[in-house]
Amino acid sequence: MATEIASTQDLAIGEMMGVEKDGTSLLVANVDGSFYAINNICTHMRCKLSEGVLTGDTVQCPCHGSIFNVKTGAVEKGPANSPVSSYPIEIEGDRIMAEL
Ligand code: FES
Numbered sequence: 001m002a003t004e005i006a007s008t009q010d011l012a013i014g015e016m017m018g019v020e021k022d023g024t025s026l027l028v029a030n031v032d033g034s035f036y037a038i039n040n041i042c043t044h045m046r047c048k049l050s051e052g053v054l055t056g057d058t059v060q061c062p063c064h065g066s067i068f069n070v071k072t073g074a075v076e077k078g079p080a081n082s083p084v085s086s087y088p089i090e091i092e093g094d095r096i097m098a099e100l
Helices: none
Strands: 002-007 016-021 024-031 034-039 053-055 058-060 067-069 075-077 089-092 095-099
Touching (some): 034 089
Antiparallel strands (some): 024 034, 053 058
């Protein structure tokens, strides 16, 4: 079941935030007006990606510089090897809903 993770009002274009929801740490990002959610915990050594830098559709981990695609969770640059989970988003009014 989809659960509300944030409001579209929370994030301007080019912004991201960390959200703790139902025991899952999420990164929610607004890329060019579309919203995406991935797991917030870097698969390298568990730093929070939301404390890194969002550039376009990629986020760079603050700890050792791994780069993940916020649309897919894929690794674009190591040292991380494994992708983070990506969660499908639905927008209902100004509510950002995700299947966790
Ligand atoms: S913890 Fe993210 S790159 Fe090392």
